[in-house]
Amino acid sequence: MSSTPSSSSNGVLSSITLHILARIKRFLKPKATRVSSDPSDQLEISITKSESNIDKVENCESARQAMEKQSCEEEQSVISLKSCVKKLHFGSWEEKEMTAKEIERLAKEDVRVRKLITELGVVPELVSMVASEVAGRQLAGLKALVQLAHGSYKNKALIVEAGIFSKLPKRVDLDESTRRECAELLLSLSSLANSQFPLASLDFLPFIKDILESDPNVETKQSCLGALCNLSTVLENVGPLVSAGVVPILLELSSIKENSEKALATLGNLVVTLMGKKAIENSLMMPESLIEILTWEDKPKCQELSAYILMILAHQSSSQTQKMAQAGIVPVLLEVALLGSQLAQKRALKLLQWFKDERQSKMGPHSGPQTPRMAMGSPADHIEAKEGKRMMKSLVKQSLHRNMEIITQRASTPGDPTRLKSLVISTSSKSLPY
Known part of the structure; x- marks a missing residue:
């Protein structure tokens, strides 16, 4: 008996459905596991690999x-x-x-x-x-x-x-290029001073001194100042440096803004030793040159170094503090304490405190006008003591108000540095509580 048309069509549909499912299954497999049966696809893959x-x-x-x-x-x-x-x-x-x-x-x-x-x-x-x-x-x-x-x-x-x-040449009558290269080489080699290979000889110090005194080239002087700064970091080199006479040269160069920072850094290394401190104290430029540097508002690093050297010199030295006070350092320190960098302010305030302590220590029980002695416990004695306390309080208040007015005036003049400096200079140290 022959099959009916409906059964044969159902078989064809089932066959087509299975073929489509197989194609979909093969397509959903990962690319690495799929293998194309199309010859053109295989050829393309082969060419890509090649x-x-x-x-x-x-x-x-x-x-x-x-x-x-x-x-x-x-x-x-x-x-x-x-x-x-x-x-x-x-x-x-x-x-x-x-x-x-x-x-x-x-x-x-x-x-x-x-x-x-x-x-x-x-x-x-x-x-x-x-x-x-x-x-x-x-x-x-x-x-x-x-x-x-x-x-x-x-x-x-x-x-x-x-x-x-x-x-190295012992004279400075050389051409400019040779002097510059000598100074640069000494700067490079001086970095060995504070290392495991210290410099055993400082025979080149006269050459550096002559260059600092006579060479007009700023770059050459900067190299020599850098070499001296490296050498001054070693305690054993302080004696030869001071004996070679570099302290007066450094003080002179510190007053020139383009050379000041390195010169002051070297002086800061020397002043912590007894020999270096005495050499700086005995200079005729002290303390006026360092006080002048304190007024350089455009050189905060120089202000900090100058204040540091002045602190070392003034520490437990009444003669140095007296010289500084006579040179007018107190109003300059007040200006730095108000307008300087953070480190310069701290150092200036410390110096001002020392000047205050120095002034108070000189005010003993017999300083000032003497009055006739009276018997203790008398009415006149009590009246005199009470009046003295009242006058003292009044003077303290006046001084305090005066200083506050000066500080307020300085703070309220932002665009007039000339006016600010004139206020500081015109202020008498007697009106300060230091």
Whole structure:
């Protein structure tokens, strides 16, 4: 018996439904597990994989070429450096000068080269060039050493061990470039003073002193001041520095704004020692020069350093506080206490407190006008004591009101610094409670 049309159509529909479900199931599988039965899809996947492999091969090839190029350049640098070292040791003076310039260039451009150059033993030869009487040869050696010493503790130690301090020029009648390079090298090497490799010799101090006294170049003076500041951080160097006569020079340079900060920092290191303190106290510029620096509103760091030095000098020294008071320090300190930086204000207030204590200590029981003595317990004695207390309270109140008026006037004049300074200068120290 043949099948009916309805049964045959149901079979076809079931077959189509199963095929569609299978396609949907295959589509929902992860991409990594799906395999396309379409030949065009498989070809596309194959081409994509091939392109990816080609890219990987090309990247590896470019990386290999870059490494080969770097290795080749390093090998050429080593060959060039060895050639330079050979010329520096065995070449003529002209070749040595050219080699020193090449070493300067290489050390400036590549930090890694500095270590390699010093390992090849060029430092002693460059140091010997510094002792040359030929200006160009001397300058070339100095410039190369400055670059080798830059940022390298080991190289600085090697330069000092090679005897650079005995080879440096002892005179200042040199050209400006040579003086500048000498000062820069000394600044770099002076950083060894407070390290595990201290400087055993300070024979270069006369050279620095002469430069500070006569060289007009600000940059050269800054380098020398920086070198002195580094040296002054070590207690053992205070004696040689004071004996070399640097204190008067530092006090003079501290009055010049462009040099003041480093000069004051060095004086601050010296004043904490007995020898340095006496040298500063005996100067004819004291204390007027430091009081003048306290008025530099545009140099807060200099104000702080100046106040620090004055604190050390005034501490438990009535003679110094008297000299400062006679020089007019009290109104200047009041101005700093009101308008200075936070640290300068603290130091100024401390000094003002010392002046107040000093003034009170001098007011003994017999200071002031004497009155005829009367018997204790008499009516006149009680009346006199009561009147004295009343007058004292009145004077204290007047002084307090006067100071408050001055402070209020200063605070209410924001745009007129000239007016503010005139108020401070015109104020008598007698109206202050210090």
